[in-house]
Amino acid sequence: MICPRCKTENGSRTICSKCGFYIYHPDVNNRVKMTKAERAREDAKIMGKKVWKVLKVVWIIIVIVVMSFWILAGLMYLSGGIGLG
Ligand SMILES: [Zn+2]
Incomplete structure (x- = not known):
């Protein structure tokens, strides 16, 4: 069109x-x-977008967890270093 x-x-x-x-x-x-197949494809596209949104949120959570783990590990390493003097 x-x-x-x-x-x-x-x-x-x-x-x-x-x-x-x-x-x-x-x-x-x-x-x-729209034929039935086309509509199904559109639905799949919308579903894919929803799944991608959820995956993005999950990815952000994983990044935050990993980051905080590394920060904690770093702090523990630092305090351990101070402890050893
Ligand atoms: Zn235009």
Whole structure:
């Protein structure tokens, strides 16, 4: 589909890749009918994004845990060093 605002060809996209204009309208004749397989693929894409979001949070938690472990280890090493004099 061609964006009515900036005339960019967007293929089967419903939102313009250049200006973000929402091309898709349910009452327009040139709408793209989604088959079951296409809809399933879209769902999978959305699910993938959700999983990625959760993974990002898990990754941040792991980084914080590892960081605090290293800080603790460093502090213990420092205090041990002081203890040894
Ligand atoms: Zn556009």
